[in-house]
Amino acid sequence: MSHRAALLVLVAATLGTYAFRAGLILLLADRSLPVAVERALQNVGPAVLAALTVNLAVGGDGGTSVDIDAIELASLAIAAIVGLRTKNLVFMLSAGMAALLVLTEIF
Amino acid sequence: METEGTLTRHSRVDRQAVTDAVPLLIPAVPFGFVLGLAMTESDMPLWAAWLSAPLVFAGAAQLTMVTIAGTASLWAIISAILVINSRHVMYSAALAPMFRAQPKWFRWVGSFMLIDQVFALAMLRSDREPDSFRRYYVTTMLLFAMTWNVAVPLGMVIGPIIPEQWRLDFAPVIMFAGLALFAIKRVPAGIAALVGGFVSLLAAGLSDRLGILVGAVCGVVAGAIAEQRITALKARVEADL
Known part of the structure; x- marks a missing residue:
């Protein structure tokens, strides 16, 4: 990739991302949304983050196959259980990574 | 104070x-x-x-x-x-x-x-x-x-x-899973997350990771519908009492 192309990508990514982040905060600064819409927006976090997690896990970048193996899936499940029990992301991460390493070693 | x-x-x-x-x-x-x-x-x-x-x-x-x-x-x-x-x-x-x-x-x-x-x-x-x-x-x-x-x-x-065997590449997946999990406080949010994740899985084959956006939008809509249904159900139960 040439330096010029890289600069173009960088500028577009920076401006585009900032526009996404700031757009509605700035636009809706002086007006309010209908109550039902504001309430629906409460679910943005869970919906978006779950979609992002799954997409990263299966590597959904337009590839042909869904790419997550049983060991990764099991590790993620163990991490989720620990996460639900402890409500702590560090414990959750440690448990998930440990499970992944141990299971990979065994199988 | x-x-x-x-x-x-x-x-x-x-x-x-x-x-x-x-x-x-x-x-x-x-x-x-x-x-x-x-x-x-x-x-x-x-x-x-x-x-x-x-x-x-x-x-x-x-x-x-x-x-x-x-x-x-x-x-x-x-x-x-x-x-x-x-x-x-x-x-x-x-x-x-x-x-x-x-x-x-x-x-x-x-x-x-x-x-x-x-x-x-x-x-x-x-x-x-x-x-x-x-x-x-x-x-x-x-x-x-x-x-x-x-x-x-x-x-x-x-x-x-x-070392590649440390599988650090899997850490972001667990991190985002945790963020999603901890963001669920109510039933409609749980439904939003389930639908968002599931649709994102179905749409994983789309190019440019479009599956994230498709899943997210479906999740938010599902959460809103769930919210509406639950509110209606509660109102009916209260009316019966």
Whole structure:
């Protein structure tokens, strides 16, 4: 990739991302949304983050196959259980990574 | 109350924000390492890849950018980044009510650092008074900016030495799973997450990671429908009593 192309990508990514982040905060600064819409927006976090997690896990970048193996899936499940029990992301991460390493070693 | 006010005016750092942020900051470190390593292996010039950390400040999009830089066309790279980051439009909408009571400068500056973690934490503290909310938000955003801008360059340096068997590439997946899990406080949110994740799985084959956006939108809509149904059900039960 040439330096010029890289600069173009960088500028577009920076401006585009900032526009996404700031757009509605700035636009809706002086007006309010209908109550039902504001309430629906409460679910943005869970919906978006779950979609992002799954997409990263299966590597959904337009590839042909869904790419997550049983060991990764099991590790993620163990991490989720620990996460639900402890409500702590560090414990959750440690448990998930440990499970992944141990299971990979065994199988 | 007055003494407490004077005290907090001196210390700009919000202790609660630090306590809340640390468990989310630690998983961001291996993510930064993975990204730093990918940058050194990328076809993209190192200076541009590195600058994306402070400027774009979005791990998933940055990782995709440096990974496909060698193979995809210029427009494919740009559109992939924009598709992945389009989820921030929804973050922006969700936080708009909290930003309404904030000064203008903060709307411009705060939104620059509206990353997944800052959003997740800010939503948890959305009932705070405007001044207190701002202090909380600024503390978290600065903590994440510092961590990210240390972890990514560090990953560029030490990334190549980290054994592949450590599977640091899986850390971001667990991190985002945790963010999603902890964001679920009510039944409709749980339904939103389930539908969002499931649709994203079905749509994983779409190009430019469009599956994220498709899943997210379906999740939010499903959550809203669930909310409506539950409210209607409750009203009926109350009417029967």
